[in-house]
Amino acid sequence: MAENGNKGFSTRCIHAGESLDVQGGIHLPLYNHSTFAFENTGKLLDVVEGRNPDGNLYTRYGLNPTIRGLEKKCASLEGGEGCLAFSSGMAAEAATFLAHCNAGDHIICIGDVYGGTYDLLNENLPTLGIETTFVLGHELDDLPRQFREKTRLVFFETPTNPNLEVLDIRRIAAVAKTHGALTVVDNTFASPVNQQPLERGADIVVHSATKYLGGHSDLTGGLVIASAELLAPIWVWRKNLGQMMAPEVAFLLARSLRTLSVRVKAQNRSAQQIAEFLQQQSCVLRVNYPGLKDFAGHVVASEQMSGFGGMLSFVFDGDAAATAAVVDRLRLFSIAASLGGVESLVTQPITTTHYAMLPEERERRGIPDGMVRLSVGLEDVEDLIADLRQALG
Structure with missing residues (x-):
């Protein structure tokens, strides 16, 4: 069980993985060291040979107190046995795939x-x-027929990017288990505030920590949370590919996580109000948000999630150029590709996140030229709605 696992979520955001240093600092300090020295060879070998699992050795290995403190905090928030921090979410995904597939x-x-x-x-x-x-x-319904003798992983996001589709974690994990495959869930959009995949049968959780966990658009990182057994081969790939998160980033991320709960809950509330506003606009063909009662994934989301998130998308009644004109008229929503920060962001998937995807594949996935994705920040929701109203007007 993760550290402080019996405490409330907000308490763990602040206290999990933290310890007083010799100076009495109330948070784990930044150890900006590439290597750590030993009093004698015996103590060095205690770390190298695993007799001292809490010893520090070399930052590329992750044996750095700032990084390890962050990992303990993140494991606690996801209810996992352990966590590995990476330089980006893509690094975390790549190491997971390479570690568990040949x-x-x-x-x-x-x-x-x-x-x-x-x-x-x-x-x-x-x-x-x-x-x-x-x-x-x-x-x-066709999922069981897609398994092969050498199917090792089932991977998915929920909610998905950019349609906010909600996938039933428990259902998919049960099918994967019967076929001997591991279930890997990208929990970036929901964050551990709103969703706990490991509790619902997932084996591995991955995050782009750049997004909600970082929350201030000032760091890039990734996480993998799982059992010690499943993390062990991923650790080897991280070490040998040099995918380690820098101590400075780990320090910033730990800072951000202390406010994660209050940030995400506020974003949940604002996104719900914005989705309901957009539903009332005649120029909007469809709004994708799990909190809307007529949204296809609402029933599953209500059972699986404790909050519906700060992400939503909608389809404007116009072509790519007309939609871009709406986006360009926004003033509080900055045009940017990321998400999850304190500032609100807007993007057309066809110009950023799914630009490289072939048009026919985008069409198959229901990503039209008129789709707009919003990442709702912490501004006053009345101001955000007013901005959307003038842009759509």
Whole structure:
């Protein structure tokens, strides 16, 4: 069980993984060291040979107190046995795939995924002999027939990017287990505030910590949370590929996590109000948000999530140019590709996250030229709605 696992979520955001240093600092300080020295060879070997699991040795290995404190905090928030911090979310995903798949193995990817993830699965991993089958969310009834003898992983986001489709974690994990495959869930959009995949049967959780966990658009990082057994081979790939998160980033991320709960809950409330506003606009064809009662995934989201998140998308009644004109008229929403920060962001998936995806594949996935994705920040929601109203007007 993760550290402080019996405490409330907000308490763990602040206290998990923290310890007083010799000066009495109330938070774990930044140890900006590449290497750590020992009093004698015996103590060095205690760390190298595993007799001192809390010893520090070399930052690329993750044996750095700032990084380890962050990892303990993140494991606690996701209810996992352990966590590994990475230089980016893509690094975390890549190491997970490489650690648990070999040449000839097979991955099933369900639903919409981030464009970079799609490229990794569709372009890069096949060169190593690892094949992926892509199953759309509405094709779940066909999922059992997609498994092969060498299917090792089932990977999906929920809610998905950019359609906010909600996939039933417990249902998918149960199917994967019967076929001897691991379930990997990207929990970036929901964050551990709103969703706990490990509690629902997932084996591994990954995050782009750049987004809600960082929350201030000032760091880049990734996380993998799982059991010690499943993390062990991922740790080797991280070490040998040099994918370690820098201590400075780990220090910033630990700072951000102390306010995670209050930030995300506020973003949940604002996103709900914005989604309801957009539903009332005649120029909006569709609003994708799990908190809307007529949204296709609302029933599953209500059972699986404790909050519906700060992300939403909508389809404007116009072509790509007309939609871009709406986006360009926004003043409080900055045009940017990321998400999860304190500032509100807007993007057209066809120009950023899914730009490299072939038009026919975007069409198959229901990502039209008129789609706009919003990341709702912490501004006053009345101001955000007023901005949207004038842009759509």
